[in-house]
Amino acid sequence: MPECNTPSVYQNLKQRVLKANLQLPKYGLVTFxxxxxxxxxxxxGVIAIKPSGVEYDxxxxxxxxxxxxxxxxxxxxxxxSSDTATHIEIYKAFPNVGGVVHTHSRSATIWAQAGIDIPALGTTHADYxxxxxxxxxxLSNTEIAQEYExxxxxxxxxxxxxxxxxxxxVPSAIVAGHAPFSWGKNANDAVHNAVVLEEISAMALATRALNSGIKLQPELSDKHYLRKHGENAYYGQERH
Amino acid sequence: MPECNTPSVYQNLKQRVLKANLQLPKYGLVTFxxxxxxxxxxxxGVIAIKPSGVEYDxxxxxxxxxxxxxxxxxxxxxxxSSDTATHIEIYKAFPNVGGVVHTHSRSATIWAQAGIDIPALGTTHADYxxxxxxxxxxLSNTEIAQEYExxxxxxxxxxxxxxxxxxxxVPSAIVAGHAPFSWGKNANDAVHNAVVLEEISAMALATRALNSGIKLQPELSDKHYLRKHGENAYYGQERH
Amino acid sequence: MPECNTPSVYQNLKQRVLKANLQLPKYGLVTFxxxxxxxxxxxxGVIAIKPSGVEYDxxxxxxxxxxxxxxxxxxxxxxxSSDTATHIEIYKAFPNVGGVVHTHSRSATIWAQAGIDIPALGTTHADYxxxxxxxxxxLSNTEIAQEYExxxxxxxxxxxxxxxxxxxxVPSAIVAGHAPFSWGKNANDAVHNAVVLEEISAMALATRALNSGIKLQPELSDKHYLRKHGENAYYGQERH
Amino acid sequence: MPECNTPSVYQNLKQRVLKANLQLPKYGLVTFxxxxxxxxxxxxGVIAIKPSGVEYDxxxxxxxxxxxxxxxxxxxxxxxSSDTATHIEIYKAFPNVGGVVHTHSRSATIWAQAGIDIPALGTTHADYxxxxxxxxxxLSNTEIAQEYExxxxxxxxxxxxxxxxxxxxVPSAIVAGHAPFSWGKNANDAVHNAVVLEEISAMALATRALNSGIKLQPELSDKHYLRKHGENAYYGQERH
Structure with missing residues (x-):
């Protein structure tokens, strides 16, 4: 591959995307x-994305x-990436999304394979x-056969x-029989949400095995989500 | 942030708290x-505590x-930390507690989400x-809405x-729908107990899955707890 | 062991086999x-293989x-390796196989011990x-007693x-009561498949625990397998 | 602690015991x-053993x-170690045992806490x-109260x-409500068996969850055990 001597106008964007992709192996979200x-x-009007099938190393x-x-x-x-068309549809429909990530992280993929929503069972979930x-x-057979991604x-x-x-x-979804997609304000934020998704997916699996009927109090979900997000948030250093 | 040229009277306290906080990622108890x-x-009459939302690194x-x-x-x-008010109530009510730790460590959080006491099922538990x-x-809706922490x-x-x-x-509790709090003689001891809590939580999950009715003999609980704690303890090097 | 001063005609083959064997501990597929x-x-007409009972280090x-x-x-x-005779039969019967690997990787071995096919439950599986x-x-008692491997x-x-x-x-099989064998175009490709096998085995265990009746849509299996393999594949950089 | 200038007659024994103890954290068998x-x-007529409550580092x-x-x-x-008396009884009763190890490794301890024999479910088990x-x-209440260890x-x-x-x-046992003990020809061999015990304990937990009635063919157990042990063993390099 030829080296570019003049950095492109997309250099900063590409740098952030490279860095965010390299976080995937760091946080144990990917195999190969x-x-x-x-x-x-x-x-x-452009998207920077990982190439298909290139090793992280x-x-x-x-x-x-x-x-x-x-x-x-x-x-x-x-x-x-062969999943580029999926990213594009998410950007088109969700105007505040700045970054998208797709992984096959183990626990989130398990919920996707089971075809079951990942239930909110605790404040770890509600924080994000x-x-x-x-x-x-x-997907229907037609949707799979044509323009699948x-x-x-x-x-x-x-x-x-x-x-x-x-x-x-709710900055993530799982696709039935497939795996999760997460998003956020930018690429880094999307990966952050993917890490959290994997952790709460693992917790939810074992929680439901231990107590199959358990649900989170809606008031606790409100409290934890809203103390970190929105106008009256008081978590972190933003108000200092 | 400005540098203090004169070390504060709280320097040693803060150093111990810093060190104890850095043990959390070391022992795999925290994400982000x-x-x-x-x-x-x-x-x-003071408490040193981690700031809210600062990276451990x-x-x-x-x-x-x-x-x-x-x-x-x-x-x-x-x-x-946004959880400071929780720490304060523990210090106020439990006069021998010198350190408090809060994590969302996976297995202990699973028990908290399930809303079930972590049962004593073995001597690993009874040792601590x-x-x-x-x-x-x-918590009631009112308790959540006002002064939640x-x-x-x-x-x-x-x-x-x-x-x-x-x-x-019993130097730990789990809060329903939330996660564990642990404590001890000081910050280091509290973290030590949090590490043990996570390990026995994981063991208890699988033990109950394998044998749902199993309980620990009370005599074995007494023996293991008392050989490490109290007047007649004979574990470790203290009596030498 | 004497050093060979003249590299053998098998030097490149042996080098690839050494490298592929060293990937087993790297990917956490082996104990000892x-x-x-x-x-x-x-x-x-030759096969290069790991010696029996030698430490990877x-x-x-x-x-x-x-x-x-x-x-x-x-x-x-x-x-x-004491399993050499198993490798040989795979090479003899499957003419396109260039590399074979045997491990006792945890999750694939669990399916083998349970005596159950590893079901295709998601696109992670279907990709490979x-x-x-x-x-x-x-195996029958006679098959165990004589020429077991x-x-x-x-x-x-x-x-x-x-x-x-x-x-x-389907470049893997699990042997009832024993463990998995994987294969591929060469030794490196075989190990690659063994890593995937372990990951999908772990996912399948938890997926079936969460939703015992779930199956993968055949159309999704076709789509994912065929977008990576065969004439019309469009994953990776091969067509560029 | 004073330094000995003249190495004791037990120096080699102590060195092997130190080395074997340091393998426990290396293989993830111990917490603290x-x-x-x-x-x-x-x-x-002497036994070298780890001191009680000293950090591995x-x-x-x-x-x-x-x-x-x-x-x-x-x-x-x-x-x-406060468990010294347990080691001594094992040495007294089992004359070919040269090394003993006690851990609370997670999966073996789970079986001990459940009070259930670890079943032979595969050749990984049968190899050892x-x-x-x-x-x-x-243990009876009297056995716990007096001379417990x-x-x-x-x-x-x-x-x-x-x-x-x-x-x-069968170089291991699990003590009901407590944890495993393993042994072998020497300290190193005992630790080796403890590592295997932990791995097969984890495999057996998930195997039984997947197929509760499964058992290993006795003939396969014989084959794998005897190809590694005893007169006609042909695994490894011993016969070469």
Whole structure:
């Protein structure tokens, strides 16, 4: 792959996307090359995303691919992630999303394979996700046969729309039979949510095995979500 | 944050609290910034505690916040942990407690989410905890809406009071729907107990899955607890 | 063991086999010396394989043993793996297999011990394995008593033959009461499949515990397998 | 602690015991100071053992304690492990045992807490243990009240005697409500068996959860145990 002597206008975007992708192996969310992170620059109308099938150990900023919102390659020598069309649909439908991540992290994938929403069972969940994390319906055979990756994005969007969930308050979905997608303000924030998703997925599995009927008090969910998010948040250093 | 040229009178206290907080990632008890450790100086009437939302990798002694028993900041530039009011109630009610730790460690949190006491099922438990580890009742909606963190501490204290448990013999509680709190003679001892709590929580989950009716012989609980604690202890090097 | 001054004609083959064996501890697939990888050179009619009972930390290229397709030692001072005869039967029956690996990796071994096929429950599975991963029948007492290792290979081959499974599309089997064998184009590819096998085995255990009746849509299995394999594959960089 | 200028006659024994103890944290078998390894010199009639309650990170050869078969300290400044009397009974009853190890490793302890023998469910088990690993009966209140640690050893010995199990073919036991003890030809071999015990305990937990009625074919147990042990063994490099 040729070296670019003049840094592209997308250099900072690509740098953030590279860094966010490298967090996936650091946090134990991926095996081999499974998983991909992207970030959108809405002003420029471009998305930077991991290339398909490249090892994390070998990945440099020059591997990061820049595509437009139709998936056409704007910059980069490699094929973008095969899941690019899914990322694009999420960006199109959820206007406040700045970063998207897809992994096959073990516990979240288990819920996806089981085809069951990840239930809110504790304040660890409520600190980041305001309610259950939806599992999509299965794709139809036609949706699988044609434009499969695009339809994967559309079925996520459909689920949030039909349930009237604000995607910024529940920044993850699991796709039935497949695996999770998470998002956030930017690529780094999306990966942060993916790490939390994996942890609460593991906790929820064992919690339900121990007490199959348990649910979280709605008031506790409100309290924990709202003390970290929104106007009256008082967690962290923001108000200091 | 400005550097203090003259070390404060709280320097040693803050150093111990910093060190104890850094043990949380070392022992795998925390994800991101989840978790906080404090230590009290009862003579000076102050508590040193982790700041809210600061990364462990970046944490230095100057980040540690010193508060009084009303939660007012005595020293430090940052907001103290949002759980400070819980720590304070534990210190107020349990006069021999010198350190408190809160985590969302996976297995203990699973028991908290399930709303079930962690049962004493083996001598690993009995070596550190003299009987089951209580799960609090759920907080009322009013307790959640107003002074939530303070009420979290009060509901722990209530549980020990109503069950007539000496908090120094069962140095942990789990809060229903939330997560564990542990304590000890000082911050280091509290973290030590949190590590043990996580291990026995994991063991108890699988033990009950394998044999749902099993209980520990009370005599074995007595033997193991008392050979390590109290007047006739003979474990370790103290009597040599 | 004497040093060879002249590198053997098998040097490259042995080097690849050494490297593939050292991936087993790296990916957490082995305890102590459990596990072995081989690769065949079909032109030369030889197989290079790990020696029996040698620690991974101490293993060098000179320990790798070269045998012919009757198991006779062609080069090397040590005994080849006691499972060599199993590898040989797999190479004989599956003409496109270039590498074979045997481990006792935890989750795949659990399915083998339970005597149950590893079910295809998600796209993580479908990305690498086109359908369930077969568990062999139990060996008869005679098959155990005489030529046990050879019969272990034969019972794997029998299972694929009777079920009419192409071994290149389902590159693993589990042997009832024993553990998994995986294979691939070469030694490295075989180990890659063994890593995936372990991950999907762990996911399948928890998925079935959560939802005992769940199955993967056949159309989703087709889609994921075929987007990575075969003529119309579009995953990775091959078409670029 | 004073330094000895003249190495004791027990120096080699103590060195092996130190090294074996340091393997416990390396293999993840212990939390804090839980666990202890000893080795006997039957000619000299002495046992070298870990001191009670000393951190592994700080442990040096001078901390290792040498006791006689009555538990009297022959050499060393520290108290020996509080479990020394258990080790002594195992050495007294099992004349071919050269090393003993006690841990609270998670999965083996789960079986002990459940009070259930660890069943032989696969060849991983059969490679090291010839049949189920016995769980002792509960100790009586009198056995707990007086000479508890000695009685822990005696109840292990009783179990092997009553079931007519050769302790060299099943080199571990689990004590009901407590945890495992393993042994071997020497301290290193005992720890090796403890590592295997933990792995097969974890596998057996999940195997039984997946298929509650499954058992290992006795012929497969024979085959795997006997190809590694005894006169006709052909695993490893011994016959070469």
């Amino acid at each position: 090359t499974w998983g991909n992170v992207s970030e959108i620059d809405r002003e420029l 070998d990945m440099t900023i020059n591997h990061i691919v820049v595509v437009d919102l139709n998936g056409a390659i704007i910059e980069g020598e490699l094929n973008p 996700f305001y309610g259950d994390i939806p599992c999509t319906r299965r 695009r339809n994967t994005g559309l079925v996520i969007v459909e689920e949030f729309s039909q349930r009237r969930i604000d995607p910024m308050t | 910034t989840w978790g906080n450790v404090s230590e009290i100086d009862r003579e000076l 970046d944490m230095t002694i100057n980040h540690i916040v010193v508060v009084d028993l009303n939660g007012a900041i005595i020293e430090g530039e940052l907001n103290p 905890f003299y009987g089951d580890i209580p799960c609090t009742r759920r 303070r009420n979290t501490g009060l509901v722990i204290v209530e549980e020990f009071s109503q069950r007539r448990i000496d908090p120094m013999t | 010396t459990w596990g072995n990888v081989s690769e065949i050179d079909r032109e030369l 101490d293993m060098t290229i000179n320990h790798i043993v070269v045998v012919d397709l009757n198991g006779a030692i062609i080069e090397g001072e040590l005994n080849p 394995f086109y359908g369930d991963i077969p568990c062999t029948r139990r 050879r019969n272990t290979g034969l019972v794997i081959v029998e299972e694929f033959s009777q079920r009419r499974i192409d071994p290149m599309t | 100071t839980w666990g202890n390894v000893s080795e006997i010199d039957r000619e000299l 700080d442990m040096t050869i001078n901390h290792i304690v040498v006791v006689d078969l009555n538990g009297a300290i022959i050499e060393g400044e520290l108290n020996p 243990f010839y049949g189920d690993i016995p769980c002792t009966r509960r 000695r009685n822990t050893g005696l109840v292990i010995v009783e179990e092997f005697s009553q079931r007519r199990i050769d302790p060299m073919t």
